[in-house]
Amino acid sequence: MSTENKEIIFKIRNLQTWFPITKGFMKKVVGHVKAVDDVSLDVYKGETLGIVGESGCGKSTFGKTVMMLEKPTGGQVLFNYDGEYKDITKFNKEEMFEFRKKVQMVFQDPYSALNPQKKIYSSFEEPLKTHGITSQEEREKMMQRVLKMVNIQPDYLLRYPHEFSGGQRQRLCIARALEVMPEVLICDEPVSALDVSIQAQVLNLMKEIQQELNLTYLFIAHDLSVVQYMSDRIMVMYLGKIVEVADSRALYEEPLHPYTKALLSAIPVADIHNKKQRQILEGEVPSPIHKPSGCAFRNRCPHCMDICKEQDPALRYHGKEGHMVACHLYDGKESGDSE
């Protein structure tokens, strides 16, 4: 899909989330875990932006920071309030409260996201009460509306979470997030705790709901094939940085960054006649505390050059429209429309 003429819902500029490492009695800061390090990106209204990377690459922290569940240590997140961009990192308590209605989150583990001691009814009522819907009749009407969306019978409201299967629970979590009519849903590994046959149900449902409500999804997952199925655009992260952003089809057909290529080739394919040549990455993700100098990927990269040791590559446009990559292999070959 074309990125032109599209309304931007989030403008993320140089976002930074560093966690301090303290030592000793005085809690002296001796270093930082750079979970999200200088990430800049636009998120368009109505799209699904997939975020992939190995564990520890900062994708969950990125999702949480965009929602201000984790306070960023630097940078801006501008959110579109009917054409006017406001920096949510500077919001006070009241503004934050209002912002929460716009952006909601679905978490990975549906088994721990619902209070086991409360009936679904009370879990569902709470956000509506909090956001000031005082009439019980109206609350019930809203609850039934979202339950219908996720194909769960309204009379199940009087049950407890343990009476539901994993897939049903994740659908309930999605329904609860939808209650306050958000514009953006941040989904942090929504299907990785589910069985394969249930995964497909939840993924298809999420797609249907998106079309119905014109939602924007930030879809975080480690499984590239799930992300590719869900997303319009994909952002690949490695050690807190964006290494590549592209249209989901382009990323699969013409990956540019060596890390994306390796990630794609590592996925086992359920096709016995076209066995592909694997490109296996040596070693593992280095610790985010002691990142290598220059390009963070250089010690696993098959194309490592001298410049990679010294200079951290910037994210630049290359190739097709909207395709961005941070790699020295493409130095001096940028396409014209860079910022």
Place this chain on the structure above:
Amino acid sequence: MDNKEIILNVEKLNTTFISDRKEIKIVKDVSFQVRRGKTLAVVGESGCGKSVTMNSIMRFTGKNAIVKADSIQYNALKDGKVTEYHLESIKEPNGPEMRALRGPDMSMVFQDPMSSLNPVYKVGDQVAEGLLQHNKGMKKDEARQKVLEMFRKLGIPDPEERIDCYPHQFSGGMKQRVVIAIAMICNPELIICDEPTTALDVTIQAQIMDLLKELQLKEGKSIILITHNMGLVAEMADEVCVMYMGRVVEFGSLEDLFDRTSHPYTRALLRSVPVLGLADGQKLETIPGATPNPADLKGGCEFADRCSECMERCREKTIPMFEISPGHRVRCLKFDSYPEVD
């Protein structure tokens, strides 16, 4: 096929758990063979009994489990001579006979490397334990040398240093290598891998799978790979056994399963997984409903309620296995014109 070719032959394995004085059948009449030097993949969703089947063979099931089988025959091949072991007749699950087999003959790699290592022992000692246990009189130094050799073989960097580290100093992928080292140290012929890479990243999964393939090619190990990832099956397996609610629903060679998929459940399993490069707008097929609770299963086909091709008679009685081509067996009434096997 003779005993030289078949390393493990399981016939009509049944495992029942007793819970609240009720008997719940988890594994029902499971039969399969593992060929020597080949990989058998056992596929199915969580709760389908694939892990319980393997634990029943290894006798790792708890006290509330009753394991019954017509035959669990393990054929050891040492120096060109075949020795038969009948595991079903071994009474004590942790007696000397079973213990002698675990390690030097068959061993297991568990799913979660984080929890299958003891955090308070050095990894080297944990790997050497099996070696010292099975070779009375072996010196500790000698065992240490063997562990180092194994670490080198499995690609653990700086083995001299790493052997004295504790599990928390290892990353997930390295821990799983240690767990594989524990399984491999006594040079077993059959390795059962229970979802060995589910807890790991794809790039590390690729490394571990390559390692297993290499071990098989170089040393002729037989592998049982339990997984729910059809992609891994396609890359690793020679034969595939699909399980659903405690029964084998389809068994055949890799080609049988992928090119001549016969059971509706196998087909659904293959089609419901997102693959890279799906066309725009193409939707995933879903399997309606959820896996039933094994405690309240009715008679008839277990998959009937979720099957798109379910017929009236599917619900009447237990469905037998039909052999639709040599070695390719399906538990579905659509194929009742073929000979019944069991």
